[in-house]
Amino acid sequence: MLLFLGAATLVGVGRGVPELVERVRKHEYFRVRTLELEGNRRVSREQLLAWIGWEEDASVWDVDPKALQRRLAEHPWIHGATVQRILPRRIRIQVRERRPVAMVHVNGSFQYLDRLGRVLGPLLPGEAPDLPVISGIDEFVDGDLSSVHVHRALQLLRICDRLRCFDNISQVQIGRKGLVVVPVRPKVAIVLGWTGLEEKLRRSARVFAHWEGRMDELRLVDVSFPRVAVLKLAPSQQAPGRRARPRPGRTEA
Numbered sequence: 001m002l003l004f005l006g007a008a009t010l011v012g013v014g015r016g017v018p019e020l021v022e023r024v025r026k027h028e029y030f031r032v033r034t035l036e037l038e039g040n041r042r043v044s045r046e047q048l049l050a051w052i053g054w055e056e057d058a059s060v061w062d063v064d065p066k067a068l069q070r071r072l073a074e075h076p077w078i079h080g081a082t083v084q085r086i087l088p089r090r091i092r093i094q095v096r097e098r099r100p101v102a103m104v105h106v107n108g109s110f111q112y113l114d115r116l117g118r119v120l121g122p123l124l125p126g127e128a129p130d131l132p133v134i135s136g137i138d139e140f141v142d143g144d145l146s147s148v149h150v151h152r153a154l155q156l157l158r159i160c161d162r163l164r165c166f167d168n169i170s171q172v173q174i175g176r177k178g179l180v181v182v183p184v185r186p187k188v189a190i191v192l193g194w195t196g197l198e199e200k201l202r203r204s205a206r207v208f209a210h211w212e213g214r215m216d217e218l219r220l221v222d223v224s225f226p227r228v229a230v231l232k233l234a235p236s237q238q239a240p241g242r243r244a245r246p247r248p249g250r251t252e253a
Contacts, residue, residue, distance in 0.1 A: 004201040025061040032058050032091055043077050051075055064092055076120050102157060104134045117150050132157060137176030149174045156197050163199050177224060186215040193224035
């Protein structure tokens with residue numbers, strides 16, 4: 001008789017386990033009281049909570065850290081995230097944002113771009129970032145710029161950063177002749193073409209060194225030709241009554 005009672009009791013307990021577990025999950029004691037969010041600078045707390053669909057009355061047991069990490073990583077500005085469930089009632093989220101290295105002008109608006117060519121989002125009203133602008137592209141494909149030339153423009157920016165060839169880059173234009181870079185100082189367009197970017201940048205530096213003290217006379221330096229730099233001077237440097245023509249000059253390769 002005792003054996004039968006014991007078995008019946010076990011069956012009753014077994015049937016009640018799921019209900020007990022659910023009660024524990026939903027108990028007020030495990031309701032999230034503190035949600036820590038760290039590492040977000042560009043994206044606001046409100047934007048990220050809306051992105052993950054956060055519910056204020058969530059239980060700490062309802063939070064799936066791995067699922068939240070995957071969802072956060074889908075945000076254009078988020079490179080990765082770590083989510084921790086800290087019992088009894090705390091959640092900690094640490095995000096790593098992508099860093100913009102340039103802006104691209106496309107379809108009449110400016111978009112932030114990271115080093116891999118990923119489009120992060122639009123320039124917001126009131127923002128004035130100190131970033132170079134890549135122009136000449138007007139297509140997007142799945143959040144990435146369709147033209148491989150954008151990646152060459154980004155490669156050019158990396159080379160310039162490594163060589164410290166200019167104080168800063170104002171613009172990289174993608175045109176039919178290839179890449180054209182315009183430094184902040186001196187404000188001279190440099191035509192580079194598509195290949196041999198590092199060597200051509202070094203050649204343009206030699207041209208600038210030759211024109212030291214007279215940089216305001218230059219408007220364009222074309223080093224896309226082998227061993228030749230074609231210079232275009234400011235209109236005031238042209239002979240009166242004659243049309244402005246590019247003035248060729250040779251530099252050491």
